[in-house]
Amino acid sequence: MKRVLIHNATIVNEGASVQGSVVLAGEQIIEILAVGQQPSSPCTEVIDATGCYLLPGVIDEHVHFRDPGLTQKADISTESRAAAAGGVTSIMDMPNTNPQTTTLDALEQKLELMSRKSLINYSCYFGATNENYTDFGKLNKQQVCGIKLFMGASTGNMLVDKMNTLMNIFSGTDLLIATHCESQNIIKANIKRYKKMFPDSTEIPISKHSYIRSSTACLRSSELAVHLAGIFNSRLHILHISTERELELFSSAPLSEKRVTAEVCVPHLLFWNADYETLGSRIKCNPSIKRKSDRRALRVAVNSGIIDAIATDHAPHLLSDKQGDALTATSGMPMIQFSLVSMLELVDEKVFSIETIVEKMCHAPARIYNISKRGYIREGYQADLVLVRREEEPWTLTADKILSKCGWSPLEGKSFHWKVEKTFVNGQTVYTDGHTDEDYRGQMLMFER
Numbered sequence: 001m002k003r004v005l006i007h008n009a010t011i012v013n014e015g016a017s018v019q020g021s022v023v024l025a026g027e028q029i030i031e032i033l034a035v036g037q038q039p040s041s042p043c044t045e046v047i048d049a050t051g052c053y054l055l056p057g058v059i060d061e062h063v064h065f066r067d068p069g070l071t072q073k074a075d076i077s078t079e080s081r082a083a084a085a086g087g088v089t090s091i092m093d094m095p096n097t098n099p100q101t102t103t104l105d106a107l108e109q110k111l112e113l114m115s116r117k118s119l120i121n122y123s124c125y126f127g128a129t130n131e132n133y134t135d136f137g138k139l140n141k142q143q144v145c146g147i148k149l150f151m152g153a154s155t156g157n158m159l160v161d162k163m164n165t166l167m168n169i170f171s172g173t174d175l176l177i178a179t180h181c182e183s184q185n186i187i188k189a190n191i192k193r194y195k196k197m198f199p200d201s202t203e204i205p206i207s208k209h210s211y212i213r214s215s216t217a218c219l220r221s222s223e224l225a226v227h228l229a230g231i232f233n234s235r236l237h238i239l240h241i242s243t244e245r246e247l248e249l250f251s252s253a254p255l256s257e258k259r260v261t262a263e264v265c266v267p268h269l270l271f272w273n274a275d276y277e278t279l280g281s282r283i284k285c286n287p288s289i290k291r292k293s294d295r296r297a298l299r300v301a302v303n304s305g306i307i308d309a310i311a312t313d314h315a316p317h318l319l320s321d322k323q324g325d326a327l328t329a330t331s332g333m334p335m336i337q338f339s340l341v342s343m344l345e346l347v348d349e350k351v352f353s354i355e356t357i358v359e360k361m362c363h364a365p366a367r368i369y370n371i372s373k374r375g376y377i378r379e380g381y382q383a384d385l386v387l388v389r390r391e392e393e394p395w396t397l398t399a400d401k402i403l404s405k406c407g408w409s410p411l412e413g414k415s416f417h418w419k420v421e422k423t424f425v426n427g428q429t430v431y432t433d434g435h436t437d438e439d440y441r442g443q444m445l446m447f448e449r
Contacts, residue, residue, distance in 0.1 A: 002025070002026070002044050002045065003043040003044050003045075004045045005039055005043035005045070005046045005047065006387070007050075008049055008050045009022070009050075010052070010054065011054045012354050012358050013055075013378075015359070016355065017053075017354060020037075021049075022377065023040075024383040025427075027383060028381065028383055028427065029382075029385075031379060032377065053389070053390075054385060054386075055087070056362035056375055056385060057362065057384035058087050058088040058339070058386065059090045060091045060312050061145070061178075061263065062263065062265065062314075063093055063094065063311075063315075063336060065079040065080070065091070066079075068097055068109070069097050070097060074334075077117045077118075077119070078403065079404060079405070080117070080120045082336055082403035082404045083119075083120050083314075083336045083337070084423045085403055087340040087341075087386035087388065088340070088423075089386070089425045089430075090123075090442070091123075092123045092125060092146075093114070094127075095124065095127030095158070096127065096150075096154070096158050097110070101126060102127040102128075102129050102132055102158070104138060104139075107124070107139075110124050111123075111124065114444075115444065116441070117441075118441060119437070119438070119442060120430065123144070123444065125144070125146055125147065126144050126147055127147075127148050128148065128150075128177075133165065133173075137172075141175060142447050143444060143445075143446070144175065145369050145447065146175050146176035146237070147169070147176070147178065148179075148180075149177055149180070150179075151221050152180050152181060152182025152221055154180060154182075166224075167231075170229060175235070175449075176237050177237070178237045179236065179238050179239060180239055181221035181239075182221050183216075183220040186214065186220060187213055191212055191327065194208055194211070203325035203326075204326040204327055206284060207273065207326075208326045209276070210273045210288040210289055210291075213286055213287055214288075215244075215246075217287075218242055218243050218245075219245045222238055222246045225238060226249050229260055230260075234259070236259065236260045236261070237262075239263045239311070240313050241262050241263065241264050241298065242264075242287040242288065242290055243290055244294045244298070247262075247298075247301050247307075249262075250262045252304050255308055255367055258308070261309070261368055262301075262308055262309075263309045264301070264311075265311050265312055266312050267283065268290075269299060269302070269310070271289045271410075272290065272291060273288075273289055273290060273291055276289070279410055281324060281325075281329035284326075284330075284331050284333075285315065286331040286332075299351055303356060307360070312336050312339045313332070314334055314335045314339075314404075315332025315334070315335075316333075316334040316404050316405065317333075319407075319408050333410050337404060337409070338409060340357075341388070342416075344388065345417065345418060363375050369445075370447050371445055371446070372447065385424040386420060386424070387421045389418070389419055390417050392417070394416060394417050396415045397411050397412050397415075397416065398412065398413075399412060425440065426443060428440050
């Protein structure tokens, strides 16, 4: 069996950064060595990681790879390649594809498609509808990461807003329920009001998107989700929190004590509504990018433990889809390839520590979803790892560096000091120095329930 020594890295894991080395054998981490310790047996390959940071591979719990049915935008092959280049070793894909992943047959077909096409480890959500909650008990709990519930309409229109149905969903499963929370009634009222404000125009300015999909729309829907979870003792994970006001719904208690948890996505940590002036519809997403004070509060909540996980909501569209105004431009943006380096730039800015980034992007997703033997650098765990390096001279993101099929990024033109050097998936070097292993296929994530 091939043994690989990753030698002399700064290992960032479980709240600490220490100098050391890691030995991989086959798919697993078999030894973690302190400085001066030698491997128990000779290694067939030695990787000199001097000057690099060795992190657990990122687990992105929130992606839209657009496959099946929307593959003109993206597909599992292209987006898993971009993920690997960004240090992401596992993903959980959303159900708003075509067909939607809302039947047992569609779920089986989706997982089979991912097994054939994904370069990294994978799972997918089962999408809730107004009728399918009776199928929840038929799901394989070791293979399905959770139930995705759209309590606000977004791309694919899987809105579930009937109160009786919501109660059946929250009472009908012990699987994690991951929610998109925006009040559709408030959004509709806001659209009506802004149409009256611009009666002589065919377009509503893109900057009004954050007022149409408002803080109140998010808060009221999140309040309802938390209320229902409390009634039925459901395991609730609210996705892409975007407002300061919502943070009052969550606790800073240890993650192990929580039944209700919160995710923030990279765009809401990077952008604020003044960025519409320069980036326009490129940063249009649901929930919307909001005020600078919201961004500041979300960053503070990551550090305080109120926010539990950081994901991307990677949602590629063709640039032609992004043309339009606050109502017509498609919502969503590609983020996965540059999510880790973006967060490491915030480490340089003293917004977060590197240990916090590892906690929120690697450890916490593994714990929230009870993923088996991933998310940590531990002996006996799968060797999902990423080597990153900070360079003195920055590099600039240009279109030729983008691997997502859509071919653009809202981060184009931004300079980074951090770069991903190597990504290991189950011990296999899937990305190294700008090249991906197109022949490797990741494994289905397994959940301990």
